[in-house]
Amino acid sequence: MKQLFLILFLTSLYFSCDSQSQPNQSSTRQPASTATQEVTISGKVKFPQQGYIVLSELQQNGFKNLDSVQLKKDNTYTLKNKAGEAGFYMLNFFDKQKVLLIVDTKNLTVDADGNSPAGNYSLKGSKDAEDLQKITKLQNELQAKVSGLEGKFQAANAKKDEKEKLKLQQQYFGMQAEFVGKLKEQMRQIGPTLASWYATNLLNPEEEYVFLDSLNKGFQKQIPNSHYVKEFNQKLDQYKNVVSIGQQAPEITLDSPEGKQVSLSSLRGKYVLIDFWASWCGPCRHENPNVVRMYNKFKGKNFEIFGVSLDKSKDKWLEAIKADGLSWVHVSDLQYWQSAGAKLYNVQGIPATFLVDPNGKVIAKNLRGQALEDKLDQVLAQK
Numbered sequence: 001m002k003q004l005f006l007i008l009f010l011t012s013l014y015f016s017c018d019s020q021s022q023p024n025q026s027s028t029r030q031p032a033s034t035a036t037q038e039v040t041i042s043g044k045v046k047f048p049q050q051g052y053i054v055l056s057e058l059q060q061n062g063f064k065n066l067d068s069v070q071l072k073k074d075n076t077y078t079l080k081n082k083a084g085e086a087g088f089y090m091l092n093f094f095d096k097q098k099v100l101l102i103v104d105t106k107n108l109t110v111d112a113d114g115n116s117p118a119g120n121y122s123l124k125g126s127k128d129a130e131d132l133q134k135i136t137k138l139q140n141e142l143q144a145k146v147s148g149l150e151g152k153f154q155a156a157n158a159k160k161d162e163k164e165k166l167k168l169q170q171q172y173f174g175m176q177a178e179f180v181g182k183l184k185e186q187m188r189q190i191g192p193t194l195a196s197w198y199a200t201n202l203l204n205p206e207e208e209y210v211f212l213d214s215l216n217k218g219f220q221k222q223i224p225n226s227h228y229v230k231e232f233n234q235k236l237d238q239y240k241n242v243v244s245i246g247q248q249a250p251e252i253t254l255d256s257p258e259g260k261q262v263s264l265s266s267l268r269g270k271y272v273l274i275d276f277w278a279s280w281c282g283p284c285r286h287e288n289p290n291v292v293r294m295y296n297k298f299k300g301k302n303f304e305i306f307g308v309s310l311d312k313s314k315d316k317w318l319e320a321i322k323a324d325g326l327s328w329v330h331v332s333d334l335q336y337w338q339s340a341g342a343k344l345y346n347v348q349g350i351p352a353t354f355l356v357d358p359n360g361k362v363i364a365k366n367l368r369g370q371a372l373e374d375k376l377d378q379v380l381a382q383k
Contacts, residue, residue, distance in 0.1 A: 037082065037083060037084065037105045038080055038081070038082055038083075039080070039081050039082070039083045039103060039104075039105060039106070039107060039108070040078060040079070040080055040107045040108075041055060041078075041079045041080075041081065041091070041101075041103070041107070041108045041109075041110060042076065042077060042078040042079070042107075042108075042109055042110075043076065043077060043109050043110040043111045043112065044074075044075055044076045044077075044111045045071055045075050045076075045077070045093065045111075045112055045113070045114040046075075046111070046112070046113045046114060046115075047113050047114050047115035047119075048071055048075050048114065049093070049094035049096055049114055049115055050094065051070075051094035051095060052068040052069065052070055052094065053068065053069055053070070053071070053077050053079070053091065053092065053093050053094070054067075054068040054091070054092040055067045055068070055079045055081060055089060055090070055091055055092075056089065056090045056092065057081075057087060057088070057089050057090075057103075058087060058088040058089070058090070063090050066081055066089075067079045067080065067081060079091075081103065083103050083104060083105055084105070085104075085226065085227070086102055086103065086104035086128060086194050086226070087102070087103060087104075088100065088101070088102060088103075088198070089101045089102075089103045091110055091112070093112055093114040093119075094114060094115075096114060096115050096116060096117070096119070097112055097113060097114055097115065097116060097117060097119045097121070098117070099112060099121050100132065100136055101123075101129050101132070102126065102128040102129045102132050102194050102195060102198075103126070103129070104126060104128065106125050106126045107125050108123065108124070108125040108126055108129060109123070109124040109125050110122070110123055118140070118144075121133075127193075128193055128194050128195050129195075131190045131193060131195035131196075132194075132195040132198060134186055134190070134195075135183070135186060135190075135195055135198060135199045135202075138179065138182055138183055138186065139202070142175060142176075142179045145175050146172065146175065149168055149171060149172055149175070152164075152168055153165060153168045153169075153286070156168060162289055162293075165289055166289065166290055166293065169286065169287070169289075169290055169369055170369050170370055173368055173369045173370070173371075180203065180208075183199055183202060183203065184203075184208075184211060186199070187199050187200075187215065191218065191222070192215055192218030192219045192221070192222045192223070193222065193223070194223065194226065194228065196215060197219065197226075197228050197229065197232060200212055200215065200232060204349065204366075205235070205236065205239050205348070206239055206242050206346070206348060206349075206352075206365075206366070207365070207366055209236075209239045209240075209242070212236060213236060216229075216232060216233060216236055219232065219233070220233070238346070238348075239346070239348075242345075242346045243344075243345045243346065243354065243362060243365075244362065244365075245362050245363060245364065245365060246361065246362065246363075247361070247362050248360055248361055248362075249264065249274065249354060249356045249360050249361065249362050250344045250345065251263060251264055251265055252264045252274070252306070252308060252331065252340075252341045252344060253331075254308065254331035254332055254333050254340065254341060255331060255332065255333065256329070256330060256331055257314075257317070257318055257321065257330055262329060262331050264306055264356075265360070267304050267306060267329070268358065268359075268360055269302075269358050270302050270303060270304045270358055271302060271303045271304075271355065271356070271357060271358060271376070271379060271380065272303075272304050272305070272306050272355075272356045273291075273303075273304075273305045273306070273353055273354070273355050273356075273372075274306045274308060274345075274353060274354040274355075274356060275291065275305055275306065275307045275308065275351065275352075275353050276308050276310065276341070276342060276345070276347045276350045276351065276352040276353070277307060277308070277309060277310070277350055277351050278309055278310040278311050278317075278350060279309070279311050279313075279316045279317055279319065279320035280311070280316070281310075281350050281351065283350075283351060284350055284351045285320070285324065287351050287368060287369075288324040288326065289324070290368070290369055290372075291305070291326075292324065292325055292326065292327075294372060294373055294376065295327070295328055297373075297376075298376050298380060299328075301380045302358070302380065303376065303380060304328060304329060305328035305329065306328070306329050306331070307321075307326060307328060307329065307330040307331070308331055308332065308339065308341040308342070309330065309331070309332035309334075309339075310332070310335075310336055310337060310339050310342055310347075310350060311332055311334055311336070312334055312335075312336045313334070314332075314334055317330075317332055317334070351368070352365075352366060353365065353366055353367060353368070353372070355367060355372075355375065355376075355379075357379070363379070
């Protein structure tokens, strides 16, 4: 699913490489809402700075500036805007602190520190805006944690400390799982509102389809005319036919690095991890050391990996295989997101994995790190 707010949600870059967030894809940002009523946004700044406070609205090509003011002598400000349908806006305090808002027809009070990207702020006047603040707070907390891990991971990578890298990866997956759990609970508390719609962009729709489909039913009752909801409903439809656990794994036949066609069915009789990845996908490359370790542990126990690359360049594909030490079966048609294999499995983001049993049935999806190792320990112990 397209990460509509990718510029705001930097941590999503660590989660997966998304088909809709890649270059040359059409945008889903919507035009400005039809202006019908004047809305006032005002407040006070705790740490005044030189410059302007700028109000901008998310439109088709990004945020467009609508109004700007300087602080008054008492460190207060007032901005006015014509608003109709609720939409997403940004308050930029002196290029020091940015606050994402949902603005509808209600006046808002936004008090802010104004001197730091991590500065505090408070909201009054709109439940949607207040709920959005709760969501962005969770984002910021995760981003801070992940940023700290990223520095440690780069240091471990420079030292070629594989043990430390695996340890950090496990910490990351734990953070990710904790974030998803907290986010879903927050969305349940908020209910089917525009703030919850924003949060849907932070979840993997393939893994969370049941949850998102349930939420969408609430959207249809509460805000059926919102263009955001109409767009979300259309996007969710594409996940109805994803390859599910218990289903027979569709056949994939693509070229190997040597140019010979290799079929998934040629590995029938083994447990097979179908691994969708690409050389250009940072999260995939970060996960590869873990997959290599797993492969080395289980490769003599009726286990194989069937790597399906979404690369465009054969040279880069082969370079990544060699650099990361990926010594299993590899195939690709070098068609990027138009990969026949990715389309067949309705892969919308990578890395994506499907664990297939010896009879060709999907028994698990999108397992990483310890979860993948535990599953392989479980099924291979039965052999």
